[in-house]
Amino acid sequence: MNSPTAQAPATFNDPEPIDVVHVGLGPIGRQVLAFMSGRERYRSAGGADINPALVGLPLNEILGERVVADDARVVETIEELGQAKPGAVAVHCAGSSLERVAPSLRALIEAGFHTVSTCEELSDPWRTQPKLAAELDAAARAADVVVLGTGVNPGYSMDYLPVVLAASQRSVRAVNVHRVQDAGLRRLPLQRKVGAGITVDEFTQRVHEGTIRHMGLGESAWLIDRALNLGCTDVVETIDPVVAEVPVPLGDGTIEPGRVLGIDQLVLGKRDGATVIRLHLQMAVGLADPRDVVALDGEPGLETVTRGLHGDSATAAVVVNSLGRVRTAPPGLRTVDEIPASPLNL
Amino acid sequence: MNSPTAQAPATFNDPEPIDVVHVGLGPIGRQVLAFMSGRERYRSAGGADINPALVGLPLNEILGERVVADDARVVETIEELGQAKPGAVAVHCAGSSLERVAPSLRALIEAGFHTVSTCEELSDPWRTQPKLAAELDAAARAADVVVLGTGVNPGYSMDYLPVVLAASQRSVRAVNVHRVQDAGLRRLPLQRKVGAGITVDEFTQRVHEGTIRHMGLGESAWLIDRALNLGCTDVVETIDPVVAEVPVPLGDGTIEPGRVLGIDQLVLGKRDGATVIRLHLQMAVGLADPRDVVALDGEPGLETVTRGLHGDSATAAVVVNSLGRVRTAPPGLRTVDEIPASPLNL
Numbered sequence: 282m283n284s285p286t287a288q289a290p291a292t293f294n295d296p297e298p299i300d301v302v303h304v305g306l307g308p309i310g311r312q313v314l315a316f317m318s319g320r321e322r323y324r325s326a327g328g329a330d331i332n333p334a335l336v337g338l339p340l341n342e343i344l345g346e347r348v349v350a351d352d353a354r355v356v357e358t359i360e361e362l363g364q365a366k367p368g369a370v371a372v373h374c375a376g377s378s379l380e381r382v383a384p385s386l387r388a389l390i391e392a393g394f395h396t397v398s399t400c401e402e403l404s405d406p407w408r409t410q411p412k413l414a415a416e417l418d419a420a421a422r423a424a425d426v427v428v429l430g431t432g433v434n435p436g437y438s439m440d441y442l443p444v445v446l447a448a449s450q451r452s453v454r455a456v457n458v459h460r461v462q463d464a465g466l467r468r469l470p471l472q473r474k475v476g477a478g479i480t481v482d483e484f485t486q487r488v489h490e491g492t493i494r495h496m497g498l499g500e501s502a503w504l505i506d507r508a509l510n511l512g513c514t515d516v517v518e519t520i521d522p523v524v525a526e527v528p529v530p531l532g533d534g535t536i537e538p539g540r541v542l543g544i545d546q547l548v549l550g551k552r553d554g555a556t557v558i559r560l561h562l563q564m565a566v567g568l569a570d571p572r573d574v575v576a577l578d579g580e581p582g583l584e585t586v587t588r589g590l591h592g593d594s595a596t597a598a599v600v601v602n603s604l605g606r607v608r609t610a611p612p613g614l615r616t617v618d619e620i621p622a623s624p625l626n627l
Numbered sequence: 628m629n630s631p632t633a634q635a636p637a638t639f640n641d642p643e644p645i646d647v648v649h650v651g652l653g654p655i656g657r658q659v660l661a662f663m664s665g666r667e668r669y670r671s672a673g674g675a676d677i678n679p680a681l682v683g684l685p686l687n688e689i690l691g692e693r694v695v696a697d698d699a700r701v702v703e704t705i706e707e708l709g710q711a712k713p714g715a716v717a718v719h720c721a722g723s724s725l726e727r728v729a730p731s732l733r734a735l736i737e738a739g740f741h742t743v744s745t746c747e748e749l750s751d752p753w754r755t756q757p758k759l760a761a762e763l764d765a766a767a768r769a770a771d772v773v774v775l776g777t778g779v780n781p782g783y784s785m786d787y788l789p790v791v792l793a794a795s796q797r798s799v800r801a802v803n804v805h806r807v808q809d810a811g812l813r814r815l816p817l818q819r820k821v822g823a824g825i826t827v828d829e830f831t832q833r834v835h836e837g838t839i840r841h842m843g844l845g846e847s848a849w850l851i852d853r854a855l856n857l858g859c860t861d862v863v864e865t866i867d868p869v870v871a872e873v874p875v876p877l878g879d880g881t882i883e884p885g886r887v888l889g890i891d892q893l894v895l896g897k898r899d900g901a902t903v904i905r906l907h908l909q910m911a912v913g914l915a916d917p918r919d920v921v922a923l924d925g926e927p928g929l930e931t932v933t934r935g936l937h938g939d940s941a942t943a944a945v946v947v948n949s950l951g952r953v954r955t956a957p958p959g960l961r962t963v964d965e966i967p968a969s970p971l972n973l
Contacts, residue, residue: 316797437795445791446933448948448968449783449941451662509970583935587792594927595795602794621967622794624855 298324300366301604302394304359304385305375306330306343308468309399309432312597313372315344323604325349326369329356359385365393365426368608372600373398377496379406379413386428390420395607396428397600401497403430404440405504405616408516418614427607428614431622433595434460435497435504438573438587439560441617444508446575446585453509453579456550457559460573460590464543465531465566467592475543476522477531477566484522484541494520495546495562502550502558508618511557513550521545523565531566542566564592598622644670646712647950648740650705650731651721652676652689654814655745655778658943659718661690669950671695672715675702705731711739711772714954718946719744723842725752725759732774736766741953742774743946747843749776750786751850751962754862764960773953774960777968779941780806781843781850784919784933785906787963790854792921792931799855799925802896803905806919806936810889811877811912813938821889822868823877823912830868830887840866841892841908848896848904854964857903859896867891869911877912888912944968 301323303314310330317325326349328340335343340353356362365371371394376382379402386403389396406414421428430436439458447453464472476484476493487493499516506513522541529536536542543565550558573587602622610620647669649660656676663671672695674686681689686699702708711717717740722728725748732749735742752760767774776782785804793799810818822830822839833839845862852859869888874881882888889911896904919933948968956966 319798433795442791444970445788445967447970449779449936449944450970451940451944451947452665453970577935581935581937581940583933585931585933587929587931589923589927589929590795591927594797598795598797601797618969621791623964624790624793624796624799 298322299604299608300324300326300369302326302362302369302371303328303340304330304371304373304389306332306335306355307374308470309593309596310372310374311344312593313374313600314340314349316597316601317349320601320604325353327353327356327362329359329362331357359388359392362392368395369393370395370397370604370607373400374600375400377401379403379410383413383417386417387420390417390424390426390428393424393426395426397603397607398428398430399432399596399600400430401432401435402500403428404432404435404497405430405500405507406614407507408503409500414614422613425612427610427612427620429603429607429617429620431599431603431617433590433592433599434495434562435501436617437595437599437622438590439498439562440501440504441621442573442585442587443505443575443577444618446583447509447577447579449583450577451580453511453577455557455559455578456505456509456511457576457578458574459561460563461568461571462564462592463566463568463571464564466571467564471564471592472531472566475564476541477543478536479541481522481524481539481541488520493544495544495564498546498548498560498562502548502560504616504618505558506550511550512552513557514553515551516548516558517551518546518548523563523568529567536566543568644668645950645954646670646672646715648672648708648715648717649674649686650676650717650719650735652678652681652701653720654816655939655942656718656720657690658939659720659946660686660695662943662947663695666947671699673699673702673708675705675708677703705734705738708738714741715739716741716743716950716953719746720946721746723747725749725756729759729763732763733766736763736770736772736774739770739772741772743949743953744774744776745778745942745946746776747778747781748846749774750778750781750843751776751846751853752960753853754849755846760960768959771958773956773958773966775949775953775963775966777945777949777963779936779938779945780841780908781847782963783941783945783968784936785844785908786847786850787967788919788931788933789851789921789923790964792929793855793923793925795929796923796925796927799857799923801903801905801924802851802855802857803922803924804920805907806909807914807917808910808938809912809914809917810910812917813910817910817938818877818912821910822887823889824882825887827868827870827885827887834866839890841890841910844892844894844906844908848894848906850962850964851904852896857896858898859903860899861897862894862904863897864892864894869909869914875913882912889914
C-alpha cells in the first residue's frame with residue numbers, strides 16, 4: 282500500500298510505467314486491453330494467445346485502434362513473453378476452469394509475473410480445489426508474486442460487495458444476493474453459454490453435460506463464508522431454465538415461447554442444514570430491471586440495490602483496477618477480500 | 628493481512644486475545660464496548676474517560692451487563708492505561724475536532740497503541756489539516772503503530788462505499804452521494820446537534836458559530852478525490868435548515884411548523900469550477916425513507932441505494948470491524964481506502 286501524503290502520493294511521481302502483459306485476447310481480454318489505454322501508470326508490453334490468427338499481430342491491430350506502444354505484439358506462448366520485469370503484471374483471461382488454466386498460471390508465476398486472472402474457479406479455490414490452491418499459493422510465494430482471481434462475478438457483485446456491506450453490521454446471520462442480468466445486452470458467447478434460444482430438453486441435457494452453467498458461484502459462497510465466519514458445511518447448486526412465455530426479440534431474430542431465455546442458478550451455503558448464504562443468479566434474454574440486490578440478515582440488517590454492474594465491462598474494470606494492489610500485496614494466492622480492486626491509479 | 632488456507636485462517640488458532648482499550652465512553656464508545664462482546668479475538672482490557680462519574684468503575688458496570696473481564700476498569704488518563712501490549716488497539720471515541728483530540732492521539736501513539744478513532748476530522752486530514760496529519764503520521768511511523776479515523780460517516784457511507792463502487796467502472800467523471808437519516812431514530816445528542824426544535828434564526832446563528840454542522844463531510848470529499856484522482860481544487864460547504872411544514876412528533880413532544888427539524892448539508896468538490904463530487908447529507912427528524920444513494924457518473928455509470936446504514940450502530944460496527952486490519956497494516960496515519968473494515972474476525 283502506498284502512503285498518502287499532503288502532496289501527491291508517491292506513485293504519481295514514479296517515472297517508470299509498469300509492464301502489463303495480456304494473456305488471452307478473447308472478448309474480455311480485449312476489453313481489458315482497451316480499458317488500459319486510460320491508465321498512464323501502465324504499459325501494455327505484450328500479449329499471448331493460442332489463436333494463430335492473432336499471433337504476430339501488433340496489440341494495436343487487435344483493437345483496431347492505437348492504444349499501446351508500437352512494438353507490443355502477440356506471441357503464442359507464455360514462455361515467449363520472457364522473464365517479467367520487476368513489478369510486471371499479467372492479465373490472464375484464458376478460461377473458467379482452474380484445472381485447465383493451471384499450466385498457464387504456473388508458467389506466469391515461474392516467469393515472475395504477478396497475475397490477475399478472470400478464471401472463475403480461481404476466485405476462491407481454497408475449499409473447492411484445495412490441493413491446486415495450495416500448490417499455486419506455494420509457487421507464488423516461492424516466486425515472490427501475487428495471484429488473484431477476480432472479475433465482476435465472481436470477484437465483485439456477489440461476493441466482495443456483500444462482504445464490504447457486512448462491515449457496517451454488528452453481526453451477520455445470513456447473506457442473500459440476487460443478481461439479474463439481461464443476457465440480451467451481453468456478448469454472443471454469453472448468450473450461448475446461458476442457452477438462449479434452445480429447447481428445454483436441450484437445456485436439461487447441457488446442464489447435465491456441464492456446458493450450461495455460470496461458473497464461480499460456489500466459489501463466491503465459500504468466499505463469503507470465510508470472510509464472514511458463517512460456518513458453512515456445504516454448498517449446493519441448482520440450475521433451471523428461464524423459459525419464454527411470449528416471443529422475445531434477440532438480435533435479428535426472436536426466441537419463441539417455450540424456448541429457453543437463459544439460466545436461473547441458485548447456490549445455497551448451508552450450515553448444518555440451515556441456509557446461511559443464498560446466491561441467486563438470473564441471466565436471460567429480456568429480463569426486466571437488471572440489478573444486484575444484497576440483503577444482509579443481521580444486526581441491524583441492510584439491503585442494497587445496485588443498477589449498472591454490467592458483466593463484461595465491470596469485469597474488465599475490476600481487473601484493471603486490481604493491478605495496483607496486486608503488485609504491493611503479500612505474495613501468494615490471494616482473494617478479493619484481501620486485495621480489493623481500487624480505482625486509484627496505483 | 629492474513630493468508631487464507633484450506634483449513635482455518637491462522638488467526639483463529641492464535642490463542643492470545645488482543646487487548647483493546649476504550650478511550651471515551653460516551654454513547655458511541657459504549658456501543659463499541661457492547662459490540663466487542665461478540666468478538667472472541669479481542670479482550671476489552673480497560674477504559675479511560677475524563678468523566679469523574681465513570682473513573683474507577685468496572686467496564687461491566689458502565690453497560691449494566693457483563694461483557695468483559697472483571698478486572699477491567701475505567702481510568703482517567705491515557706497515561707494510566709500504561710504501555711500497550713504487542714498489537715493492542717485503542718478505540719478512541721473522544722470528539723470530532725482533530726485539533727482538540729490530538730493530545731490524546733499523541734498519548735496513545737506514544738504508549739504504543741494502534742488507534743481506531745471516530746474523530747470525524749481524522750478520517751482524511753491530509754488536505755484539511757496537512758501539518759497535523761503529517762505530524763501524527765510521523766509519530767505513528769516512529770512508534771510502529773497505525774492510526775485510522777473511521778465510522779459510518781465519515782468512514783463508510785459517503786466515502787468508502789463510493790470508492791468501492793467506483794472499482795467496477797472504467798472511469799468516473801463525477802460522484803454524487805445522498806444520505807438521508809431520520810434524526811428522530813437517533814440518539815438525543817445527535818438530535819440536538821442538528822438543531823431539532825429550534826427556530827430558523829437560532830439555527831442560522833448556531834451555524835454561524837459552528838455549533839450546528841455535521842463534521843467530516845469535507846474530509847469525505849477529499850478522500851474520494853484522492854482515491855479516484857478527480858483533481859479537486861476546492862471543496863465548499865453549505866448548511867441549511869430542514870423546516871417543519873406540519874407538526875412533527877419527537878419523543879414526548881412535537882416540533883411545530885416553522886421550527887427546525889434538522890440539517891441539509893451540501894459539500895461540493897470542484898475542479899476548476901466544475902462539480903466533480905457532490906455529497907448531500909440530510910439529517911432531520913421525521914425524514915421519510917432513510918437511505919444512502921451513490922450515483923457514479925462514469926463509464927458505464929452506476930447507482931446504488933442502500934437502506935439500513937444507521938448512524939450510531941454502523942459507526943460502532945465499522946470501528947470494531949476495523950480492529951483486525953489496523954493491527955497488520957503498514958504503520959502511519961491511514962485512511963479507510965487503505966484499511967477497509969472487514970467483518971472477518973482478524
